Amino acid sequence: MQLHHSxxxxxxxxxxxxxxGLGSPDRxxxxxxxxxxxxxxxxxxxxxxxxxxxxxxxSFSRMVSPxxxxxxxxxxxxxxxxSVPQGDVMQLPGVFLIDTAGKIRYAxxxxxxxxxxxxxxxxxxxxxxxxxxxxx
Numbered sequence: 001m002q003l004h005h006s007x008x009x010x011x012x013x014x015x016x017x018x019x020x021g022l023g024s025p026d027r028x029x030x031x032x033x034x035x036x037x038x039x040x041x042x043x044x045x046x047x048x049x050x051x052x053x054x055x056x057x058x059s060f061s062r063m064v065s066p067x068x069x070x071x072x073x074x075x076x077x078x079x080x081x082x083s084v085p086q087g088d089v090m091q092l093p094g095v096f097l098i099d100t101a102g103k104i105r106y107a108x109x110x111x112x113x114x115x116x117x118x119x120x121x122x123x124x125x126x127x128x129x130x131x132x133x134x135x136x
Contacts, residue, residue: 002119004037013126015097020044022087045087050094055109057090062112071114089113097125 003017010017019041021028028041044050062068095117097106106125108117 004035004039006119006123007038009123013097013123014099016040018042020049022047022091047088047091050091053094053096053107055094056092057088058092058112059090063090065112068112068114095122097122 007017017039019028019037019039021031021041021043022045023031023043024045025043028043031037032039032041042049092110092113093116094110095106095108096104098104106122110116
C-alpha cells in the first residue's frame with residue numbers, strides 16, 4: 001500500500017495517518033495485517049464520522065459509471081484484487097489533512113468510490129499546509 005510507504009513523509013508534514021472504515025474491529029485488524037500497516041484504524045460502522053465530515057453517498061449509476069469501471073479494470077491490471085465489501089458500499093470516502101489543533105487543512109470529498117487523491121497530490125500540499133500552519 002503506497003500510503004504505508006509514505007508514512008514518514010506525512011509525519012514530517014506534521015500529520016498522523018489514521019484510517020476510518022465501516023468494518024468491524026476484526027476486519028480492521030485483518031486489513032492491517034494483510035497490508036502490514038502500522039496506522040491506527042477507527043471502525044465506524046454507524047457512519048458517525050462520515051456524517052460529521054459531511055461525506056455523501058453514491059448512487060447506483062455512479063457505482064457502475066464508465067469512469068469507475070475503467071478505474072476498476074486498471075486496478076485489476078496492476079494486480080489489485082477487490083475484497084468483499086464491508087458495510088455500506090454506497091458510502092463515499094474522503095481524505096482530510098487535520099493539524100494538531102484540529103483544523104482541517106485540506107479536504108477531498110470523493111465524487112465516486114474511485115475518486116481519491118493520489119499520495120503524490122497529498123504530499124505536494126506540503127508547502128500549502130505549512131504556510132497555513134505557520135501563517136506565511
